[in-house]
Amino acid sequence: MLDFSLKEAITLTGSTIGYIYFYNAAKQEFTLNSWSGEVMRQCTVVEPQTIYHLEKTGLWGEAVRQGQPLVVNDFAAPNPWKKGVPQGHVPLERYLTIPVFSEEQIVAVVAVANKSEDYNDSDTRQLTLMMDAVWKIVQRKQANEALRKSEEQYRRIVQTALEGIWGMDTTMRTTFVNSHMAEMLGYAPEEMLGLPIDDFVWQEDLPDHFLQVRDRKQGKNSRYDRRLRHKDGHAVWTRVSASAVQDSEGRFAGSFCMFTDITERKRAEEEHKRLQAQLQQAQKMEAIGTLAGGIAHDFNNILGAVLGYAEMARDDSQPGSAVARNLNKVLEAGNRAASLVKQILAFSRQSAGERNAHDPARTIKEVVKLLRPILPSTIAINTRLEVARSILADPTQMHQVLMNLCTNAFHAMEQTGGVLEIALDSRELTAADLVQQPGVLPGDFAVLSVSDTGRGIAPEIRERIFDPYFTTKGVGQGTGLGLSIVHGIVSEYGGFITCESEPGKGTIFTIFLPACDTQATAADDATDEIAAGSGHILLVDDEEILIEMGGSMLKRLGYEVTAHTNSLEALATFQNDPHRFDAVITDQTMPGMTGLDLARRMLGIRPDLPIILCTGYSNLVDETTAKAMGIKDFAMKPLTKEVIAGLLRAAIKESHQPPTPA
Numbered sequence: 001m002l003d004f005s006l007k008e009a010i011t012l013t014g015s016t017i018g019y020i021y022f023y024n025a026a027k028q029e030f031t032l033n034s035w036s037g038e039v040m041r042q043c044t045v046v047e048p049q050t051i052y053h054l055e056k057t058g059l060w061g062e063a064v065r066q067g068q069p070l071v072v073n074d075f076a077a078p079n080p081w082k083k084g085v086p087q088g089h090v091p092l093e094r095y096l097t098i099p100v101f102s103e104e105q106i107v108a109v110v111a112v113a114n115k116s117e118d119y120n121d122s123d124t125r126q127l128t129l130m131m132d133a134v135w136k137i138v139q140r141k142q143a144n145e146a147l148r149k150s151e152e153q154y155r156r157i158v159q160t161a162l163e164g165i166w167g168m169d170t171t172m173r174t175t176f177v178n179s180h181m182a183e184m185l186g187y188a189p190e191e192m193l194g195l196p197i198d199d200f201v202w203q204e205d206l207p208d209h210f211l212q213v214r215d216r217k218q219g220k221n222s223r224y225d226r227r228l229r230h231k232d233g234h235a236v237w238t239r240v241s242a243s244a245v246q247d248s249e250g251r252f253a254g255s256f257c258m259f260t261d262i263t264e265r266k267r268a269e270e271e272h273k274r275l276q277a278q279l280q281q282a283q284k285m286e287a288i289g290t291l292a293g294g295i296a297h298d299f300n301n302i303l304g305a306v307l308g309y310a311e312m313a314r315d316d317s318q319p320g321s322a323v324a325r326n327l328n329k330v331l332e333a334g335n336r337a338a339s340l341v342k343q344i345l346a347f348s349r350q351s352a353g354e355r356n357a358h359d360p361a362r363t364i365k366e367v368v369k370l371l372r373p374i375l376p377s378t379i380a381i382n383t384r385l386e387v388a389r390s391i392l393a394d395p396t397q398m399h400q401v402l403m404n405l406c407t408n409a410f411h412a413m414e415q416t417g418g419v420l421e422i423a424l425d426s427r428e429l430t431a432a433d434l435v436q437q438p439g440v441l442p443g444d445f446a447v448l449s450v451s452d453t454g455r456g457i458a459p460e461i462r463e464r465i466f467d468p469y470f471t472t473k474g475v476g477q478g479t480g481l482g483l484s485i486v487h488g489i490v491s492e493y494g495g496f497i498t499c500e501s502e503p504g505k506g507t508i509f510t511i512f513l514p515a516c517d518t519q520a521t522a523a524d525d526a527t528d529e530i531a532a533g534s535g536h537i538l539l540v541d542d543e544e545i546l547i548e549m550g551g552s553m554l555k556r557l558g559y560e561v562t563a564h565t566n567s568l569e570a571l572a573t574f575q576n577d578p579h580r581f582d583a584v585i586t587d588q589t590m591p592g593m594t595g596l597d598l599a600r601r602m603l604g605i606r607p608d609l610p611i612i613l614c615t616g617y618s619n620l621v622d623e624t625t626a627k628a629m630g631i632k633d634f635a636m637k638p639l640t641k642e643v644i645a646g647l648l649r650a651a652i653k654e655s656h657q658p659p660t661p662a
Contacts, residue, residue: 186231300616378417389515412454535582
């Protein structure tokens, strides 16, 4: 542009040569930018970028000092400034030198020379106007170029930024997204342009999003976490820094937001919360286990007294009478309570459940009898019990399995009502039927199903329903352990459980349990006659009521009884006459001396003494430990008359047998 304008200046003024020098006022230096026109033989060639100090530029410098055009039409004649030309320039006859201004600051000097006639005011005026216009164009182009470079640099920074950048107009429609923002959501940038940001916000976060937009339109900037929706539908967690953009008059003109993907961080936080919840639940279960162990002894002592006196009362009543039947129900409930304590201890890893041949139809009838009074009238209970094989199971665990499934069915229909159906059938499964159930052996199975007509289970949840601690119920309504316990019990029995469900159409849980060849014994209110025994029994227990009840029961069985509530006194009685007693029944947990220590002291005196160690609960001794010490038998309270009679008969009979010859 400057080269072209210099040629125009030469033509405009009728000159043959011209120069443009840039001027640095701070350094008082001239830099030759360009020259053009006829090069006279006697003129030394001057290279562009040649630098001169103000004092060595002759007429050029004088034009700067005066700040106005200078005209010299006879360079040979003395001029009032006595100034020559810069080094490398041969003096010519005529010169016109014009200072160029930018915001009242001289930035350049333009000189033309060697006109065939004198330069006049018209030449000065025209050259001045032309160079002012040219310089403004040059400045504008320089500014545009600087702006272009700045924008290019800005775009390069924005496009390579590690954060997503999103620009929006006043209606919150997309005006710009960088590549990282688009990639974060699975789009190409052009796919997002013109769309409102609302289209990309996770549905549940829209209310908070609208509040943030309202604040931004009021000029407020903010930082917050927001879920956005990826193109494939999954949630992308982001940390947002949102700023309001204002126009020159301070009005809202749009938004500028920066997004950082924190999805992995959120997943880590959720996993931490999940593990924390599991830890808390595990600690809670540990506390339940500790509590169960703590109360089991006392509770079983209470049950022992209830069951013992109920048995004796039934024995004293007329067989088949209403009193006898009622007492049978008391005994049945008491035994159920005793089994429940065992189940709590088993669940808290304090003891193991006992399995025997069991008819699942019996458990179903018991559970239905329990459920009918407590379920609302809007829920009907139907049962469909076909002939089914027995299974090898703990009745209390089966009761727990069925109650868990029925409770879940109730919760599914609590609001709307419906039908709860419990069905029992038999089925033979081949290896081909069990392809999806590794570890389950083919054979005959008892098939137990619990179905409801409730709200159903969503497909994405169905895969997790057997996970420990997973629950869709509100706080305080579920532990997340019910179905995992059911799954664990069924798997332990060598079976499996399936779930079929569809939202709005109900759920069916089906349990497959291996059948056993042993026939389950039917429940019978009648009692068999228990054979009487004989001998002298030392009974030791720190519970007065159990001593009274146990003494009475043993006397009814034909035994002579010496009873003590103090283990130290019992030891002293035994030491006075060790062969007076045919057997000892002692509790384990007692003050002064435990049953285990008492047995050790007695066996040290009389190794052949039959001792039966009883406990409601102890974490210090089990059957293996007791028998390793020489104790004849180990029994868990509460003990029925039949169990006590059997234990005593076996223990005394064995002790009276002569030793086997060597």
